[in-house]
Amino acid sequence: MQFVRAIVRPEKKDEVLENLSAGGFNAATVVDVVGRGKQKGIRMGDVYYDEIPKTLILVAIEDADRDRIVDIILKTAKTGPSGNFGDGKIFISPVEEAYTISKGAKGL
Amino acid sequence: MKEIMAIVRMKKTGATKRALIEAGVAGFTAVKAMGRGKLLPHDEINVPCKEKLMGMAATDVIDGEESEEQVVAFLDDKTMFPRRLFTILAYDEDVPRIVEAIIKANRTERGAGDGKIFVTPVADAVRVRTGESGDAAIW
Structure with missing residues (x-):
């Protein structure tokens, strides 16, 4: 089992969630976050923005689904044909155990 | 750890x-x-929930059909x-x-x-x- 943490533009959130649902990944947790990337934020004249709003989407998946979900997020969250700075990142980490509280048992 | x-x-x-x-x-x-969670194929959870929500609908404000539409949209597993x-x-x-x-x-x-x-x-x-x-x- 693996955890996919995708940081995407807030305006892409609904589209990403819709495509994830269509791809069979309906379950997701969404948190509003702020952050900056390796471009060190944005400078507009004298004003410097380094807490840029993003949306963090958490999805737990079975190992076999990994490439498919990454593909869906990459295709949906990218802006323009070549992409832009600030389109986001995807992190994947291992999950050892998952429990469903309503069933009181292990499993997604 | x-x-x-x-x-x-x-x-x-x-x-x-x-x-x-x-x-x-x-x-x-x-x-x-x-x-949101995974899609629920089993009706034993959704049907009582729908009935309960329909019972709470204010029929004098919106008509029954419209509130039914809203309840169905609310329970379609895509609501966050x-x-x-x-x-x-x-x-x-x-x-x-x-x-x-x-x-x-x-x-x-x-x-x-x-x-x-x-x-x-x-x-x-x-x-x-x-x-x-x-x-x-x-x-």
Whole structure:
């Protein structure tokens, strides 16, 4: 089992969630976050923005689904044909155990 | 060293905090999150829920058909509901006890939407105040 943490533009959130649902990944947790990337934020004249709003989407998946979900997020969250700075990142980490509280048992 | 991520109902935040203290874990980080679960093919959860919501509909404000549409859209599994996301660091041997305590505090009669618990490995932790790392930094 693996955890996919995708940081995407807030305006892409609904589209990403819709495509994830269509791809069979309906379950997701969404948190509003702020952050900056390796471009060190944005400078507009004298004003410097380094807490840029993003949306963090958490999805737990079975190992076999990994490439498919990454593909869906990459295709949906990218802006323009070549992409832009600030389109986001995807992190994947291992999950050892998952429990469903309503069933009181292990499993997604 | 393990990280326990628990997604629970907003209303159960207090019960979860109490359960954690009883389990001997005082420290946690919590954020507000929105979430949805997997598609529910079984009607035994959705049908009573729909009936209950229809019973609450104010028929004098909107007509029955419109409220039925809204209720169906609400229950189509694509609505995001508010939840609380707890992150707890724990020693390996305490994980089953903490998971048990969270499940006990959060289980309801509703059969769905009570949340999920994920246990993930943590490579290292550092306490900022003292600089100590590893297991010593957890509590």
